[in-house]
Amino acid sequence: MSSVLRKQMFDEGPPSYAEVNRDVINALTTTTWRYWVTLGISAGAAVLFFIAPWIYQIIVGVGAAGMNRNAMWGTYLSNFIFWIGLSHSGTLLSAVLHITQSDWRKSIYRSAEAMTLFSLMTAAMFVMVHVGRLWFVHWTFPVPNPMELWPNFRSPLMFDVMAILTYLTASSVFIYMGSLPDFAAVRDASKGLRRRIYAVLCFGWRGTAQEWHTLGWSYTFFAVLVIPLAVSVHSIVSWDFAMSTVPGLHQTIFAPYFVCGAIYSGTAGIVTVMWMLRRYMGFGRYIGKLHIDNLSKLLLVLSLIWTYINICELFTAWYADTSFENEAILYRIWEGPFWWLWWEMITFCAFVPLLLFSRRIRQNWNVMLVISIIINIGMLTERFVIVASSLPRKFLPDAFGTYFPSLVEISITVGSFAIFTTLFLLFVKIFPAVSIYEVKETLAPLRKREARA
Amino acid sequence: MTLLASFAHEDTAVSAAAALREKGVEDFELFSPIPLHHADAAVGLGKSPVRVFTLLGAVLGAVGGFALCVWTATRFLLPTAGRPIIALPPYLLITYETTILLGVLATLLGFFVVGRLPAWKDRAYRPSSNVDRFVISVAGTAAAHAEEILRASGAESIERENAS
Numbered sequence: 001m002s003s004v005l006r007k008q009m010f011d012e013g014p015p016s017y018a019e020v021n022r023d024v025i026n027a028l029t030t031t032t033w034r035y036w037v038t039l040g041i042s043a044g045a046a047v048l049f050f051i052a053p054w055i056y057q058i059i060v061g062v063g064a065a066g067m068n069r070n071a072m073w074g075t076y077l078s079n080f081i082f083w084i085g086l087s088h089s090g091t092l093l094s095a096v097l098h099i100t101q102s103d104w105r106k107s108i109y110r111s112a113e114a115m116t117l118f119s120l121m122t123a124a125m126f127v128m129v130h131v132g133r134l135w136f137v138h139w140t141f142p143v144p145n146p147m148e149l150w151p152n153f154r155s156p157l158m159f160d161v162m163a164i165l166t167y168l169t170a171s172s173v174f175i176y177m178g179s180l181p182d183f184a185a186v187r188d189a190s191k192g193l194r195r196r197i198y199a200v201l202c203f204g205w206r207g208t209a210q211e212w213h214t215l216g217w218s219y220t221f222f223a224v225l226v227i228p229l230a231v232s233v234h235s236i237v238s239w240d241f242a243m244s245t246v247p248g249l250h251q252t253i254f255a256p257y258f259v260c261g262a263i264y265s266g267t268a269g270i271v272t273v274m275w276m277l278r279r280y281m282g283f284g285r286y287i288g289k290l291h292i293d294n295l296s297k298l299l300l301v302l303s304l305i306w307t308y309i310n311i312c313e314l315f316t317a318w319y320a321d322t323s324f325e326n327e328a329i330l331y332r333i334w335e336g337p338f339w340w341l342w343w344e345m346i347t348f349c350a351f352v353p354l355l356l357f358s359r360r361i362r363q364n365w366n367v368m369l370v371i372s373i374i375i376n377i378g379m380l381t382e383r384f385v386i387v388a389s390s391l392p393r394k395f396l397p398d399a400f401g402t403y404f405p406s407l408v409e410i411s412i413t414v415g416s417f418a419i420f421t422t423l424f425l426l427f428v429k430i431f432p433a434v435s436i437y438e439v440k441e442t443l444a445p446l447r448k449r450e451a452r453a
Numbered sequence: 454m455t456l457l458a459s460f461a462h463e464d465t466a467v468s469a470a471a472a473l474r475e476k477g478v479e480d481f482e483l484f485s486p487i488p489l490h491h492a493d494a495a496v497g498l499g500k501s502p503v504r505v506f507t508l509l510g511a512v513l514g515a516v517g518g519f520a521l522c523v524w525t526a527t528r529f530l531l532p533t534a535g536r537p538i539i540a541l542p543p544y545l546l547i548t549y550e551t552t553i554l555l556g557v558l559a560t561l562l563g564f565f566v567v568g569r570l571p572a573w574k575d576r577a578y579r580p581s582s583n584v585d586r587f588v589i590s591v592a593g594t595a596a597a598h599a600e601e602i603l604r605a606s607g608a609e610s611i612e613r614e615n616a617s
Contacts, residue, residue, distance in 0.1 A: 017486060017585035142521060150525030154536075154543045162518075162547050166554040173561050181583070188580035203571035206578050209470075209496040212488035214568035217501035221560045225507075229553045236546065440487045446585065448462040448607070 009104060009442060011288035017446065020439050024182070024432045025189045027281045031429065034280075042421040050415025053408045054129055062132030064408045070401025071392045075409045076130035078383035079416060081258070082265070083123035084164070084237055085379065087171070089266025090116025091230040094174065095223035104294055106438040107286040111277060112270050113175040114431065118423040119269070120168050122416050127164075129412060156239040163229075163236045170229055174222050175431070177215065180205050182432040234262045241386065248328035248390035253316065257309045264302040264349070265379035271295050271372035273424070275365055277433060286434050289363050296362035299375070303353035310350065324395060332389040337402065341381045342389070348378025454615055455577040456596040458608035459586045463489055466587035469606035471495040473591070478599050481591040484582035503563040510559020511552050518551025519544055577614055 006014060015023065057064040067074040090112040097105040128134050140161045142151055151158050183202035187195055205211060238258035241249040251257075274291065277283045317325045333342045352374050355361050362368070392401045405413075427433070460466035463485065470483045474497065483489075483496050493499070522544040530538060565571065582588040586609075591599040596613075603611060 021584050142525060148528070150528055152531075153522040153526065153547050154540050156543075159543065159546045159550070162550040162554075166550045166557075169554060170557045173557055177561070177564065185583045188583050200573065203565075204573045204576070205570065206482075206576065207484045207486065207582055209483040209485070209489065209492055209498060211568045211570070212485065213493055213498045214501055214503060214564055216488055216490070217503045218560050218564040218568075221503065221507045222557060225511075225553050225556050225560070229550075232546075232549060232553075437487050446462050446587075447464045449464055 005103060005290075006442060006444065008290040009107070009288065010285065012285050014443050015285060017440050017443065020436055020443070021185055021189065023282070023285065024434050024436050024439075025186055027283065027434075028186060028429060028432055029190065029194070035425070035429075039422065039425045042418050042425060045418035046415055046422050048415070049411045050125075050419055053411045053415070057129070057132075057408055058134060064406065066404050066406035066409055068401055068403065070394070070399055071388065071403030073130075073387050073391055074403055075384060075387075075405045075413055076126050078387040079380075079413055080123050080126040080130065081237055081383040081386075082380050083119045083126065083416065083420075084234060085258070085262035085265045085383070086119040086269045086376075087116040087123065087167070087266065088230050088234060088259070088262035089270045090114070090171065091226055092263050092266065093270065094178070095226045095230070098219070098223045099227070103442050104290055106442050107283075107434050108270065108274055108291055109438075110175070110178065110431065110435045111273055111428075111433050113171065113178070114424065114427045114433070115266070115269055115273055116171045117168075117175055118420055118427065119266075120164070120171060121423065122420050124164060124168065125419065126416065156236065156243045159236040160240060163233045167229055167233045170222070170226050174226060177219060177222065178435065179431050180215065181207060182436045185436050186432060231259055234258045241390075246390050246394055247322075247324040248332060248393070249386070251313065251316070253309060253312055257313070260302060260305050260309060261379060261382060264299070264306050265376050267295060267298050267302060268372040268375040268379070271299070271368050272376070275369040275372075277428075278365065281428060281433060283434055286439060292365055292368055293359070293362050296356050296368060299372075300353055300356040300362075303349060303356075303375070307350040310346070328390060328393055331393050332385060336389050336393075337404070338385055338389050341385050345378045345382045345385060348374050349382065352378075454593075454596050454613055456591045456599055456603070456611060456613055457577060457579055457588055458590075458600075458603040458611045459579060459581060459588045460607065461586065461609050462607075463492075463587050465607040466589060467492045467495050469589055469603055469608065472602050472606055473589070473599060476598070476602055478591060478595045478602070480593055480595055481589055481599070482577075484579070484588040484590070486583055486585060486587075489587075501567060503560060503567050506563025506566070507556055507560045510562075511556035513559070514552040514555025515548050517555065518548040521551070522547050579612075 053064075065074060065076065067076075090109075093105050093112040094109040094116075097109070128137055131137055139145075140151060140158070151161075153159075180202055183198050184205035184207065187198035187202055190198065235255035235258065238254040242251055242254035244250060271292070274287050274295070278287050314329065317329045333339055352371060355371065361371075388403050392403050394400070458469070460469065466483060466485070467489060470481065470492065473481055474495065479497075483492060485492070523539050526538055532538065577590045577592065579586065579588045589603060589608075591603075600611060
């Protein structure tokens, strides 16, 4: 790694090896009362806004949600897409940037991977909320059952089950393997119960040449396997929609549209999370100007691609000129009840990110926090617009309906953010949120010869 | 008896490891806080056998996933509008996912087998090698012979441990 990049990575000058260990482990072990209060509030909100309405819905039935005969899918599904989308950033940062050897990723990728895992879990919960009768959810798995029935693997919903299960497994393995040496570092720096717990968690890691060698190879294989997986996961989610014949959904561009949107909102999510880590976990020394600048450039590129795909979507509809598609588009952007949401999403996700052409904005953490939240609000509504403006308008007027989210749905949507926050707060106290050994790799190597010269 | 020599610099540690191998001491371990990619040759590591695990897992996943689709679809034939019972495009998607799933799990298994983990028992180890020191441990009969080599290579300190 070049010394120029090394200088840019650390705003306050590079730390020493021992300081990296100390800072990261301190953030893990030193817990203030503010942390407990925040954890309490977010866990309480998760129960109040997510678990309680869900239990209510289980008791009275799925009719508690606003979905009906013509709009069978609603906010649960759109939130599911949103959360799956949010999860794609971690894969981008850890796997794609690992393969391309972009060293600046090393101090932020661990938290990005955690975002992947926890947003996937939140997404998986939405599936369970959506199916209504939760106790039959195992019917979607290919397990032998007394009815001698097997799932229909020709259905995109089954692709989804397999894709998400694989993604959950792969991303948990990925984050855990990458953390093994850091668990060992925590073990060495602590005493008592914590030491014993981390001794088990790190599998007895000692950092021998053999172990590093094996980890390096395995990690590269994980990265290579996870990249196509991430692309396939959101493509498959898009085919849940695109493989139906519903106007407004039946489009070949949906797979790249979803994948691009996923990475887009995920990268915005990383900016939000990094701001929090800097502000509340004291990682300002490790996450600096270079990171926010690079992340913002990524955001800018993704926003341009996203805008281009949106134009394509309108263009193909106009060019094909079938009455159903025309009506669907018109309903979405002008005549339907959610027309204003479409314009909001275009403003938030296509126009606001144009500000990122300015370097001063790109390097300002506080402005970027606001922009990243705006982008994710836009992306959340994008998914809602796709679902809620297409399904209530199918071919014949007898299939026309209206959909508006009920109070239960709105509450569960809000609660999902509390669930994610709770999981993430637990993460920062269990995993070293900044990768210790990989930050050390970006420092000047401890060499005798170089020191002399 | 185990000999533990710590080094402050990675290049001296790697050259000490190379010197040990040159003098015929094979039974040693090099501990470092970061992966030392240029040290692989010095400690005698080439291509990792993990790749065999990954390949076998992926192949098994591909065959298994496709077989799962075909087998379950032929348990109860449900012809729909003349469409094929064994439909390639959707089944290949399932195959794709199971290929990756088993590829990942096999790589994990490979990591454990090749890296000889988990190992929860106490072994010769210096916690400083997880912070900013590079440690070489030599076990068994070669230890006495190795001490001179390690000292000559510039070890900061050399300790002895009698356990295991």
